[in-house]
Amino acid sequence: NTSPHSAYMQKCISLAEQSPPRPTNFRVGAILLSRKDNDPTGSDDKILSTGYTMELAGNTHAEQCCFANFAAVHNVAEDEVASVLPAEPGRKLIMYVSMEPCGKRLSGNAPCVQRITRTRTGGREGIYKVYFGVKEPGTFVGASEGCQMLTAAGIEWEHVSGFEKEILTVATAGHENSEAEVRAALGERVTNVDDI
Ligand SMILES: Nc1nc(=O)c(N)c(NC[C@H](O)[C@H](O)[C@H](O)COP(=O)(O)O)[nH]1
Numbered sequence: 362n363t364s365p366h367s368a369y370m371q372k373c374i375s376l377a378e379q380s381p382p383r384p385t386n387f388r389v390g391a392i393l394l395s396r397k398d399n400d401p402t403g404s405d406d407k408i409l410s411t412g413y414t415m416e417l418a419g420n421t422h423a424e425q426c427c428f429a430n431f432a433a434v435h436n437v438a439e440d441e442v443a444s445v446l447p448a449e450p451g452r453k454l455i456m457y458v459s460m461e462p463c464g465k466r467l468s469g470n471a472p473c474v475q476r477i478t479r480t481r482t483g484g485r486e487g488i489y490k491v492y493f494g495v496k497e498p499g500t501f502v503g504a505s506e507g508c509q510m511l512t513a514a515g516i517e518w519e520h521v522s523g524f525e526k527e528i529l530t531v532a533t534a535g536h537e538n539s540e541a542e543v544r545a546a547l548g549e550r551v552t553n554v555d556d557i
């Protein structure tokens with residue numbers, strides 16, 4: 362039985378490729394889905410929403426757009442998305458993102474970890490686990506703390522390896538010296554995922 366992670370990571374990369382290149386952020390893609398418990402191949406997955414950086418007007422992140430798109434379909438604002446996310450017994454909400462959700466944003470806008478954590482308000486289970494393809498490089502905020510913040514919020518996360526170079530190349534396409542940045546980020550990649 363094959364794991365579905367690689368296929369979803371490749372889908373996140375194709376989503377990220379739709380993002381307009383900018384020197385001031387990363388091009389990222391995100392998928393929100395509902396997965397049946399004990400379904401390791403994701404054979405019964407239900408895709409709920411997708412998003413990519415700047416898909417929606419303004420300085421928007423992939424995860425933010427993913428939530429906003431779902432919220433819009435259910436006639437609520439993005440910050441109310443928790444109230445319309447499905448909460449079905451025997452199923453979990455899972456997010457795939459090409460890059461580690463941000464814990465801080467230079468713009469000061471709400472970071473995506475906060476948006477993910479917010480899905481758990483009102484006693485709702487919300488997002489259960491986040492899969493990402495690469496840690497956020499230090500370009501904008503230095504050492505990223507997204508996954509530590511997810512852990513602190515009781516949200517599981519997992520690094521899906523094998524796509525780092527591709528994800529970083531897409532993410533930094535609008536940057537001054539994308540190649541050097543990718544090389545540096547790959548160099549700074551921790552050898553032991555547990556050190557992430
Ligand atoms: N996970 C993630 N998804 C995105 O869609 C995106 N653009 C980033 N990027 C993280 C980076 O840290 C911020 O883009 C900079 O900190 C600038 O902040 P703004 O984006 O202007 O709020 N990270």
Ligand SMILES: [Zn+2]
Binds near residue numbers: 424462463472474
């Ligand atoms: Zn973000």
